[in-house]
Amino acid sequence: MPSITRPAARNATRKPPPRRRVLLGGLIVYGNGAFTCDCTFRNLSSAGARIAVKQLLQLPDHFYVINVHDGVAYFSRLVWNDGLEIGIKIESVVQLNARDDYLTSRLKKLWLSKAPG
DSSP, X not given: OOOOOOOHHHHHHHSOOOOEEEEEEEEEEETTTTEEEEXXXXXXXXXXXXXXXXXXXXXXXXXXXXXXXXTEEEEEEEEEEOSSEEEEEEEEEEEXXXXXXXXXXXXXXXXHHHSOO
């Protein structure tokens, strides 16, 4: 009986990066900073995250999520919404201590309002 082999390279490129389980405080930001909501990162990778919220939200397709612990904001696309948990795809990362334009400045102020001590 012939054995079936699967091309390893093709499967390896399709497999998403592993997500690490975390419990990190976060802040969802949209509407140019006009709307915010506290959240908690449940798992995180370079490509996406699973986030928990305390109330049902109607989110736009794209928004920022601030990782309070690491001082970064992720420009994200909503992938799925399951009530109090959402899945996001990270499209870009903004280091909140690196640039000083209006949006970064606004995100940085929101981050500092949540950052411990």
